[in-house]
Amino acid sequence: MAGSWRAAALAVAMVCLVASSCVLGFPEEDLVGRLPGQPVVGFRQFAGYVDVDVKAGRSLFYYFAEAQDHAVGRPLTLWLNGGPGCSSVGGGAFTELGPFYPRGDGRGLRLNKKSWNKVSNLLFVESPAGVGWSYSNTSSDYNTGDARTANDMYKFLLGWYKKFPEYRSSSLLLSGESYAGHYIPQLTDVLLTHNEKSKGFKFNIKGVAIGNPLLKLDRDVPATYEYFWSHGMISDEIFLAINKGCDFEDYTFGSPHNESKSCNDAIAEANSIVGQYVNNYDVILDVCYPSIVMQELRLRKYVTKISLGVDVCMSYERYFYFNLPEVQHALHANRTHLPYGWGMCSDVLNYTDKDGNINILPLLRRIVEHKIPLWIFSGDQDSVVPLLGSRTLVRELAHDMGLPVTVPYSTWFRKGQVGGWTTEYGNLLTFATVRGASHMVPFAQPDRALGLFRSFVLGQRLPNTTYPPIGD
Amino acid sequence: MAGSWRAAALAVAMVCLVASSCVLGFPEEDLVGRLPGQPVVGFRQFAGYVDVDVKAGRSLFYYFAEAQDHAVGRPLTLWLNGGPGCSSVGGGAFTELGPFYPRGDGRGLRLNKKSWNKVSNLLFVESPAGVGWSYSNTSSDYNTGDARTANDMYKFLLGWYKKFPEYRSSSLLLSGESYAGHYIPQLTDVLLTHNEKSKGFKFNIKGVAIGNPLLKLDRDVPATYEYFWSHGMISDEIFLAINKGCDFEDYTFGSPHNESKSCNDAIAEANSIVGQYVNNYDVILDVCYPSIVMQELRLRKYVTKISLGVDVCMSYERYFYFNLPEVQHALHANRTHLPYGWGMCSDVLNYTDKDGNINILPLLRRIVEHKIPLWIFSGDQDSVVPLLGSRTLVRELAHDMGLPVTVPYSTWFRKGQVGGWTTEYGNLLTFATVRGASHMVPFAQPDRALGLFRSFVLGQRLPNTTYPPIGD
Numbered sequence: 011m012a013g014s015w016r017a018a019a020l021a022v023a024m025v026c027l028v029a030s031s032c033v034l035g036f037p038e039e040d041l042v043g044r045l046p047g048q049p050v051v052g053f054r055q056f057a058g059y060v061d062v063d064v065k066a067g068r069s070l071f072y073y074f075a076e077a078q079d080h081a082v083g084r085p086l087t088l089w090l091n092g093g094p095g096c097s098s099v100g101g102g103a104f105t106e107l108g109p110f111y112p113r114g115d116g117r118g119l120r121l122n123k124k125s126w127n128k129v130s131n132l133l134f135v136e137s138p139a140g141v142g143w144s145y146s147n148t149s150s151d152y153n154t155g156d157a158r159t160a161n162d163m164y165k166f167l168l169g170w171y172k173k174f175p176e177y178r179s180s181s182l183l184l185s186g187e188s189y190a191g192h193y194i195p196q197l198t199d200v201l202l203t204h205n206e207k208s209k210g211f212k213f214n215i216k217g218v219a220i221g222n223p224l225l226k227l228d229r230d231v232p233a234t235y236e237y238f239w240s241h242g243m244i245s246d247e248i249f250l251a252i253n254k255g256c257d258f259e260d261y262t263f264g265s266p267h268n269e270s271k272s273c274n275d276a277i278a279e280a281n282s283i284v285g286q287y288v289n290n291y292d293v294i295l296d297v298c299y300p301s302i303v304m305q306e307l308r309l310r311k312y313v314t315k316i317s318l319g320v321d322v323c324m325s326y327e328r329y330f331y332f333n334l335p336e337v338q339h340a341l342h343a344n345r346t347h348l349p350y351g352w353g354m355c356s357d358v359l360n361y362t363d364k365d366g367n368i369n370i371l372p373l374l375r376r377i378v379e380h381k382i383p384l385w386i387f388s389g390d391q392d393s394v395v396p397l398l399g400s401r402t403l404v405r406e407l408a409h410d411m412g413l414p415v416t417v418p419y420s421t422w423f424r425k426g427q428v429g430g431w432t433t434e435y436g437n438l439l440t441f442a443t444v445r446g447a448s449h450m451v452p453f454a455q456p457d458r459a460l461g462l463f464r465s466f467v468l469g470q471r472l473p474n475t476t477y478p479p480i481g482d
Numbered sequence: 483m484a485g486s487w488r489a490a491a492l493a494v495a496m497v498c499l500v501a502s503s504c505v506l507g508f509p510e511e512d513l514v515g516r517l518p519g520q521p522v523v524g525f526r527q528f529a530g531y532v533d534v535d536v537k538a539g540r541s542l543f544y545y546f547a548e549a550q551d552h553a554v555g556r557p558l559t560l561w562l563n564g565g566p567g568c569s570s571v572g573g574g575a576f577t578e579l580g581p582f583y584p585r586g587d588g589r590g591l592r593l594n595k596k597s598w599n600k601v602s603n604l605l606f607v608e609s610p611a612g613v614g615w616s617y618s619n620t621s622s623d624y625n626t627g628d629a630r631t632a633n634d635m636y637k638f639l640l641g642w643y644k645k646f647p648e649y650r651s652s653s654l655l656l657s658g659e660s661y662a663g664h665y666i667p668q669l670t671d672v673l674l675t676h677n678e679k680s681k682g683f684k685f686n687i688k689g690v691a692i693g694n695p696l697l698k699l700d701r702d703v704p705a706t707y708e709y710f711w712s713h714g715m716i717s718d719e720i721f722l723a724i725n726k727g728c729d730f731e732d733y734t735f736g737s738p739h740n741e742s743k744s745c746n747d748a749i750a751e752a753n754s755i756v757g758q759y760v761n762n763y764d765v766i767l768d769v770c771y772p773s774i775v776m777q778e779l780r781l782r783k784y785v786t787k788i789s790l791g792v793d794v795c796m797s798y799e800r801y802f803y804f805n806l807p808e809v810q811h812a813l814h815a816n817r818t819h820l821p822y823g824w825g826m827c828s829d830v831l832n833y834t835d836k837d838g839n840i841n842i843l844p845l846l847r848r849i850v851e852h853k854i855p856l857w858i859f860s861g862d863q864d865s866v867v868p869l870l871g872s873r874t875l876v877r878e879l880a881h882d883m884g885l886p887v888t889v890p891y892s893t894w895f896r897k898g899q900v901g902g903w904t905t906e907y908g909n910l911l912t913f914a915t916v917r918g919a920s921h922m923v924p925f926a927q928p929d930r931a932l933g934l935f936r937s938f939v940l941g942q943r944l945p946n947t948t949y950p951p952i953g954d
Contacts, residue, residue, distance in 0.1 A: 294917055421759060
């Protein structure tokens with residue numbers, strides 16, 4: 011045992027000789043000693059910048075959490091949040107699947123016992139520049155869209171591997187949620203093209219997994235209204251009016267949505283019925299009242315408010331924490347002293363509305379054609395990009411590709427309970443719901459999410475049996 | 483204050499002079515001293531029998547919990563569970579809206595802080611004979627159906643008022659859930675007919691409220707499959723197969739359901755996909771494993787298992803408790819020493835399947851025509867009698883009666899959060915969902931259920947605003 015560790019350390023040291031600055035193959039300057047108020051852990055964290063366009067001064071911020079054990083032997087998972095324009099570090103890393111959650115006083119961290127770094131190394135990137143602490147010195151760079159987002163992420167990954175040469179040959183898993191349904195397949199597409207052209211280094215892509223992803227508007231948008239109706243959130247009449255008045259084939263992502271007046275009226279009415287006091291990303295979760303909470307955080311109170319087992323005020327605690335100067339210092343973040351505070355979704359980014367209309371299915375097809383396992387998962391309490399659209403799109407993709415059903419639609423299990431339902435096509439393409447989960451699946455159902463991710467990482471199907479049987 | 487209490491006591495004593503046996507207008511022999519393992523409370527409980535057919539030896543068991551304060555000034559609420567053939571005492575009284583829940587060791591009780599006896603007196607009846615501890619000495623009585631169930635309940639109420647003359651003039655609220663969608667409107671119909679004919683005593687009906695009620699099969703049954711589909715529990719393909727293969731106009735309550743082979747196959751497939759490990763009455767609740775739990779109860783272990791804030795093993799703890807001889811003794815139950823144990827739903831009853839096909843809407847119409855407020859409420863996590871059917875049926879009833887929308891479909895609130903959605907027609911007919919609630923609404927969402935019931939009791943609309951506003 012001790013011997014094999016020594017051998018590994020030696021191999022790592024060899025790689026370090028060719029890297030400019032590293033700690034056993036890692037960049038010393040990016041090592042995060044300890045975050046303010048952080049519990050002690052046995053794995054390392056790194057955070058810092060990778061330049062993607064030196065001339066323009068465009069640089070992306072990342073946060074990397076090693077796996078809890080055998081880091082170098084584990085896969086590397088990239089996670090991107092969506093938006094477009096929302097923070098993967100604030101979202102994925104610190105309120106969903108990363109090793110820490112903000113503490114209820116906004117001044118420290120607590121352990122996430124269901125962190126995905128139990129089974130993988132985790133890399134979170136603020137993408138594109140303009141999100142979180144990622145920036146450009148050329149302000150026109152903030153007018154951007156899907157193509158440059160994917161290309162910058164490609165450059166980021168090349169740069170990141172220079173910092174972390176140890177992971178160049180690791181299995182690479184590409185994941186994210188929501189608008190990352192655009193980001194991740196587009197990035198994968200760029201990486202696959204690189205692989206086809208490169209005679210040297212190739213990205214070792216072993217899987218793609220996206221949650222509640224925006225894939226194709228003509229199914230994803232009507233799914234929201236079907237979801238509202240079937241969950242009791244709008245009346246029969248309004249749902250009928252939407253079905254009658256709206257042609258979702260013409261729907262555009264940018265507002266106005268290129269719909270008739272009767273459609274726009276019905277949609278506006280639906281939104282007003284659903285109301286502002288429901289969390290559309292998890293329709294049964296209670297909401298947090300920011301007006302009270304932000305004041306309480308300033309007064310050093312604990313504001314944690316538990317609904318269905320999760321802290322619905324976590325986003326405010328995170329906001330408070332990330333805007334503490336000592337936290338930014340510890341993360342090596344905000345090195346250019348941005349003239350605005352950290353926010354979950356960017357106020358400076360001017361992301362084109364047009365790209366929301368891109369049909370992602372051809373990119374998914376290319377992934378599957380490269381024999382890369384593709385998982386689409388969906389928290390079933392989300393009305394924003396609900397399972398009703400994703401499920402149909404996956405089925406249609408499988409049908410178009412002629413993929414047979416390899417797992418019929420059925421329950422999957424986690425700790426003796428139904429984790430959700432799943433189906434698989436052609437031994438490659440998996441759709442899975444996560445029961446009781448929100449748009450941010452690991453936030454609302456951390457344990458089921460970890461179970462799903464573990465199966466994905468291990469290249470296994472979701473468990474389809476449980477024990478003991480329920481009958482007596 | 484003291485004076486008014488003395489006057490009330492005197493009035494009560496006067497009534498007692500004309501009753502055969504009573505404690506200030508109540509039957510002394512039915513007074514429940516204290517139930518085994520019961521916490522001390524400030525209200526009284528009664529339990530016992532009312533004969534509905536002396537010749538046949540048919541007698542119904544009831545449990546009555548006084549309101550927590552000012553009992554005689556409060557309304558009297560009758561609650562019936564459904565089935566047909568399930569226990570209102572085991573269901574409504576001891577796991578839903580009554581003052582006590584079973585304790586995790588099955589040997590005592592704990593307080594239900596959201597008991598509906600905060601605002602009303604509560605009367606639970608085992609109906610019809612053959613359910614729980616209600617019985618008949620004529621075994622053929624166990625072959626029964628809706629008409630006799632309603633008539634026996636009518637006789638029961640007359641007999642019960644003899645025992646409790648104090649409540650003869652109280653506001654009478656009629657409520658229940660599930661198959662009580664048959665029981666309660668049919669009973670109300672009988673009581674209204676009595677009132678029309680009677681020159682003396684009249685039932686003082688002030689409201690009818692039924693939760694997740696079976697009302698009309700051709701909407702309630704397809705609603706289950708729409709619910710399965712829209713909640714990710716069955717695939718697109720199976721839902722399409724059901725829509726194509728099934729004619730729910732012909733569907734019969736009794737099995738086989740008078741459907742085509744393609745329909746029966748699709749329904750069987752749907753049920754197999756949903757699986758046996760999901761609680762169809764609350765699709766996001768975890769399930770309790772009876773095989774383990776019953777053994778643990780016998781070993782004097784605590785078996786309470788919390789999912790989404792509720793004890794999903796409560797039904798087993800109740801089963802254990804109700805079968806303790808000392809509990810039956812304290813409740814004055816099982817006076818004939820039935821040759822079988824207490825069960826939540828009857829094994830001895832042979833309830834006709836035919837009556838499930840009765841269309842309840844004409845009875846609802848009669849209630850509304852009598853200007854009696856009628857509330858249909860629906861826990862939105864229930865797939866057995868889902869909101870999707872009830873909502874449409876209420877809308878169709880309002881349309882047929884020419885009732886205008888008096889509250890447009892909109893959110894209602896409880897403690898600053900969305901309690902659900904509601905709509906009202908003609909200032910009389912209310913439909914309301916209860917967000918996050920099961921088929922047994924007060925079981926899964928005790929606080930929202932109490933809020934809804936309080937509004938109903940007070941004759942008020944559900945609150946349509948909250949404070950503070952959610953915006954920052």
